[in-house]
Amino acid sequence: MNIAPFGVEEWLNEWEKEAVYDIAGSSIASLTLEELIGLDGSTIETFFQEQSKTTLNYGWIEGSPDFKKEVSQLYTTVSPEAVLQTNGATGANLLALYALVEAGDHVIALHPSYQQLYDIPKSLGATVDYWSIYESNQWLPRIEELKELIQPNTKLICLNNANNPTGTLLDESLLKEIVALARKVDAYILVDEVYQSLDPAQKIPSIVDLYEKGISTNSLSKTYSLPGLRVGWTASSNEIAALFRKYRDYTMICAGVLDDALAVHALKNKALILERNRTIVATNLAILNDWVQKEPRVSLILPKSVSTSFIKLDIPIDVEEFCLRLLKEKGVLLVPGNRFETPLHARLGFCAPTDTLVAGLRELSLFLKNFD
Ligand SMILES: Cc1ncc(COP(=O)(O)O)c(C=O)c1O
Incomplete structure (x- = not known):
C-alpha cells in the first residue's frame, strides 16, 4: 500500500x-x-495497591463497561454499546477509514487538517477532494465550495473540529449545513474531535449527535492532557459500530487493562x-x-x-x-x-x-x- x-x-x-x-x-x-491519580485524593499507593490484584489478561476487548458508559455520557445519543475503545484518536480514525473507504470511493476532506484524514483514504484508493480553509475567512471553509465538491457517489466527508493546526471551530450552524448536504447523498461524516473548546460559550455539538451517519472520534490525548495513555474511541450509531467491530478485530484486541483503568479514572474526574x-x-x-x-x-x-x-x-x-x-x-x-x-x-x-x-x-x- x-x-x-x-x-x-x-x-x-x-x-x-x-x-x-x-x-x-x-x-x-x-x-x-501522580497528578492524574491524585485528582480525587487517591494516592499512587492506594490506586496501585488496588490495581495489583488485576489479572493482566486482555480484559474487556472493546473497553470496560465503565469506560463505555463514561464515554457515552459525553454525547446525547450514543449508547455504551456503540463506543469502541481504540489506540488513541489515531487508532479511531484508522478504524473508521479502514472500515468505510474502498478503492474508487469519493471522499472530501477539510484541508489542511490532520493528515490521516486525507492520506489514508488516498492510500485505500479513494479519490480525495480537499475542502479548503482560508486564512482570509478566519481559517474557515466556504459552504458553497462543499456544494460544488459533493457528488452523488461521495462516500465520506472528513472533518477535524476544532482544526489542527489553526484552532478554529466549525460552529453548529455550519455543521448542520454540512449534514444537510451529506444526507442528500447518504454520505458518512467523520469528525475528529480531539480538540474541544474549553470555553463553555464555544461548545459545539458532536457530529454523532447531529447526524445518523456521523462518526465522532476522540481520545484523552489533547483536551484531557493524557497522550501517554494511548486511549481513544469511536462514537457512532449501533449499526456503524457493528461494522467497525468487524475491522477492529483485525487491527487491535484491546487497549490494555491498566490503560483502561487509568482512562476510566480520568473520565470520572474529567471536570x-x-x-x-x-x-x-x-x-x-x-x-x-x-x-x-x-x-x-x-x-x-x-x-x-x-x-x-x-x-x-x-x-x-x-x-x-x-x-x-x-x-x-x-x-x-x-x-x-x-x-x-x-x-x-x-x-x-x-x-x-x-x-x-x-x-x-x-x-x-x-x-x-x-x-x-
Ligand atoms: C486532529 C488530531 N487527531 C488525532 C491526533 C492524535 O491523537 P492520539 O494521540 O489520540 O492518537 C492528533 C495529534 O496531533 C491530532 O492533531
Missing part, C-alpha cells in the same frame, strides 16, 4: 527530543501519573481536568496574543479556546529552514507550516507548560531579530 509520509509526525519524531522549549505539540500540558485546562488555555492564549501584538513579523488568526495555533511568519527564508535554525540556535521547537502544505506559517502549541511558553516566545523573539 502506498502512503505519503506523515509530515508533522516525521518532523516531531526527528526533532522533539532536542527541544529545550517544545512549543510544537498540540496537547494541553500533559499530566503526570477537574477540564477546570485545570481551562485556566492553562486562557492564561497561555493571553500570553500568546500579547506576544503576537508586539512581534512585527508575526500575525495570527486567534484560535478558539483549544490548544493549537497557526502563526504567520514574515521571514525571508524557507519556513522549514527557519524552524530548524530556531531549534539549533535557540532550542525552540515549532512545526513548520510546509508540513501542513501551508508554507508561510508555523504551528505553535501554546498550551505547553506556561513557563515553557514564556521562555520559548522570548527565545523566538530574539531569533526573529536576526531578520531585522
